[in-house]
Amino acid sequence: MEEFRTVELSYKEGEQVAIDGLEFGRPYIVRKHKDGFLFVREVKGDRQLKIIDLEEGTYTASISKGRAWNELLSLRDISMTGEEVCLSSIMENKVLRLAYDVTERAFSPDTSMSIEGIQFMRIVPFGDRYVTLSSGSSGTRMNILSETGGPVDTVGSFPTEGISGISNINNAVLQSDISVSPDLRHIVTAFRSIDYIDIYGEDFALQRRLRGPEQMDIELKSEKAGPGGYRFTQEPKFVAYDNVVSDAEGFYAGYYGIEMPRPGARREQGFRTILSFDWAGHPGAAYIFDTPVISFDVDRLSGEMYCLMGTAEPEIRVFRKL
Secondary structure (H helix, E strand, O other): OOOOEEEEEOHHHOEEOOOOOOOOOOEEEEEEEOOOEEEEEEOOOOEEEEEEEOOOOEEEEEEEEOOOOOOEOOOOEEEEEOOEEEEEEOOOOEEEEEEEEOOOOEEEEEEEEEOOOOOEEEEEEEOOEEEEEEOOOOOOOEEEEOOOOOEEEEEOOOOOOOEEOOOOOOOOOOOEEEEEOOOOOEEEEEEOOOOEEEEEEOOOOEEEEEEOOOOOOEEEEEEEOOOOOEEEEEEOOEEEEEEEEEOOOEEEEEEEEEEOOOOOOOOOOOEEEEEEEEOOOOEEEEEEEEEEEEEEEEEOOOOEEEEEEOOOOOEEEEEOOO
16 A cells, blocks of 8 residues: 555544435445436335435435336446436346436436346446446456447456466456546446456557555356356455546545455445546555445545445545545
């Protein structure tokens, strides 16, 4: 961590985002929209999304569970690129794109599409296209999709340095998080199970592959899983990055940097370190928290970091020490 500027942030330094009547039902993701909104994915409750208007001090609950065009069976992710907002469900391979009414300061489902033929973990808007991170054992790192969800191309490669055991590395173990800069010039992916970060250009060519602070080597093993199937296991089981967000200047990634505890042992919910980088891959700051963070987003223009805290009672706190 010596390469990073260390910024220590205590729980008390953060200001709670408090709105009259606002309660959370097992929140899991928070995202900051440039027009002054927070989007919060919830697991518990009839509605799966809360949209908090920070300027008006109000909130709305949205996205029912269902099969209608403007519903999702299970909201998995909230992705933003600039002003674009996408909600996705990997259970049904479905994406909802939201429209924003500036006059009413309100968001509503605008278009819905089903992704055919591939499984994805995350999908983000990329102009009039989409970029997805594949899931399962497809062997494909990323897919580029058309505005209607049809396949356009496959891109990206998996790292091999520091990984041994098998040659056909795929997403079954090496899952990632992804973010796209608002100007669409940069894409960043951060691995969950090894401390690697990949930076791509607007042409999807790999520009830099960064190794993290721990640089832990792992071994992947192939095991049989059912008739004719197989799965990969990782030794040691390592948790690296989770939650990556970006802007025009660079990106931020939540960093666990720990080995998984033995089977059955409990691990605290959330990470305690957020690392920042510029798009050239140079280290910026290491934000060290005394309370775990589940999810976060950054508004660099206002100098604010919004953190969903891993406390007994879920809350969002904003830190102004960037």
